[in-house]
Amino acid sequence: MANEIPVYLFVGFLESGKTKFIQETFEDPNFDSGDKTLLLVCEEGEEEYNEKKFAFPGVTLKVLEDKAELNPQNLARLEKESGAGRVVIEYNGMWLLQDLANNLPENWIVYQCIATADGTTALTYARDNSMRSLLLDKIARSELIVFNRAEAVNNDAARQELHKLVRQASRKCDIAYEFADGSVAYDDIPDPLPFDLNAPIVEIGEDDFGIWYMDCQDEPQKYVGKTVRFLAQVCQTNRAGKNSFVPGRFAMTCCVQDIQFVGFPCSYDGYKALEQRAWVTVTAKVNYKFHNIYRGKGPVLTAISVEPAEKPQNDVVTFS
Incomplete structure (x- = not known):
């Protein structure tokens, strides 16, 4: 080599x-x-x-x-x-x-x-x-x-x-x-997270998914072992892996032309019953391990529960 x-x-x-x-x-x-x-x-x-x-x-x-x-x-x-x-x-x-x-x-x-x-x-x-x-x-x-x-x-x-x-x-x-x-x-402007990382269940606000997604990608280790709850849409894709789907949100980087779907692979035995693009509330444990979707290590979720949810007023999130 x-x-x-x-x-x-x-x-x-x-x-x-x-x-x-x-x-x-x-x-x-x-x-x-x-x-x-x-x-x-x-x-x-x-x-x-x-x-x-x-x-x-x-x-x-x-x-x-x-x-x-x-x-x-x-x-x-x-x-x-x-x-x-x-x-x-x-x-x-x-x-x-x-x-x-x-x-x-x-x-x-x-x-x-x-x-x-x-x-x-x-x-x-x-x-x-x-x-x-x-x-x-x-x-x-x-x-x-x-x-x-x-x-x-x-x-x-x-x-x-x-x-x-x-x-x-x-x-x-x-x-x-x-x-x-x-x-x-x-620059010394503080960047407080809009959720409590020390809570028994880290509640991600419906408008804060983008901030959580970016922070979890940047510093995955601080989320390992934590339980999170968030609102997401269902993405059924073979890339998610066996018995898995990708819960995520559409996010806008800078303008409507740059809207993209972002989320994490999530193992869930009942994934087949989930409808594509359906809104769900996911409660899951966070791990950090190898997954093909990353071609390396990254945040991987294990669902504790997946429940039907209503579409939020703002269905597109931002990263800030």
């Missing part, structure tokens, strides 16, 4: 500061792992790399401007030719991250994903449905987003709006604001 190749992913729109962030990272001796590095640049902005300032040798820079070049065979070839032991990708902000995930060689593992955004345009993009959708796609996979040129969003209203934007995609992603003088401020 081929050696595991760690991938460090930098995402964001053109001129959002990706190149500057990577340049500064490569100038830091602490980023020297001793391995050769393959740097893949998927879009070129005004800023260019200064390889003379890199703190370590062995960096091979390749430009991939055509998405067709992102395929396992080509990437594996570049890895072999460069002799790289790690990969850094400056990803095109207009490409979906799933397109990359679908085309990485099997031995390439994303270790870290960092997003950058330009503070002077962030709110404009956040208010535009198509650009917002692309922004959320990047934030959802990132552990940190850095808003540079932060002077433009250095007020409470702007910070609240950007905080809400990020939390719509991820409750785990840290938020930082970088100013022209190099100083950095971190």
Whole structure:
């Protein structure tokens, strides 16, 4: 089996500061792992790399401007030719991250994903449905987003709006604001959950399913062994596994064009009697284990009871 190749992913729109962030990272001796590095640049902005300032040798820079070049065979070839032991990708902000995930060689593992955004345009993009959708796609996979040129969003209203934007995609992603003088401020707006995790039965409000879904996906371990009760629609699918269905809700990411069904596989002996799209109240135990629907480990429910329920006033939920 081929050696595991760690991938460090930098995402964001053109001129959002990706190149500057990577340049500064490569100038830091602490980023020297001793391995050769393959740097893949998927879009070129005004800023260019200064390889003379890199703190370590062995960096091979390749430009991939055509998405067709992102395929396992080509990437594996570049890895072999460069002799790289790690990969850094400056990803095109207009490409979906799933397109990359679908085309990485099997031995390439994303270790870290960092997003950058330009503070002077962030709110404009956040208010535009198509650009917002692309922004959320990047934030959802990132552990940190850095808003540079932060002077433009250095007020409470702007910070609240950007905080809400990020939390719509991820409750785990840290938020930082970088100013022209190099100083950095971190978002400290609290994110209390709208349900009691210490209750004997964790009651998920009918409008809070999206928040619970995202939090359970982000931090599944804190739900293991807990009993939850929630309102959901029935999804009968073979992907749920033996004696199972998927209770879930339709959720809106940013606009009506982005509505999708989200839920968790749930084992239930009486699943065959459930009608497709029927509304039910599910009481279930949460576990965290392998399931084919995740192609790995994820939250898996075991139903204690499934009872008929009425359709709620708002049948589409959000993630924030």
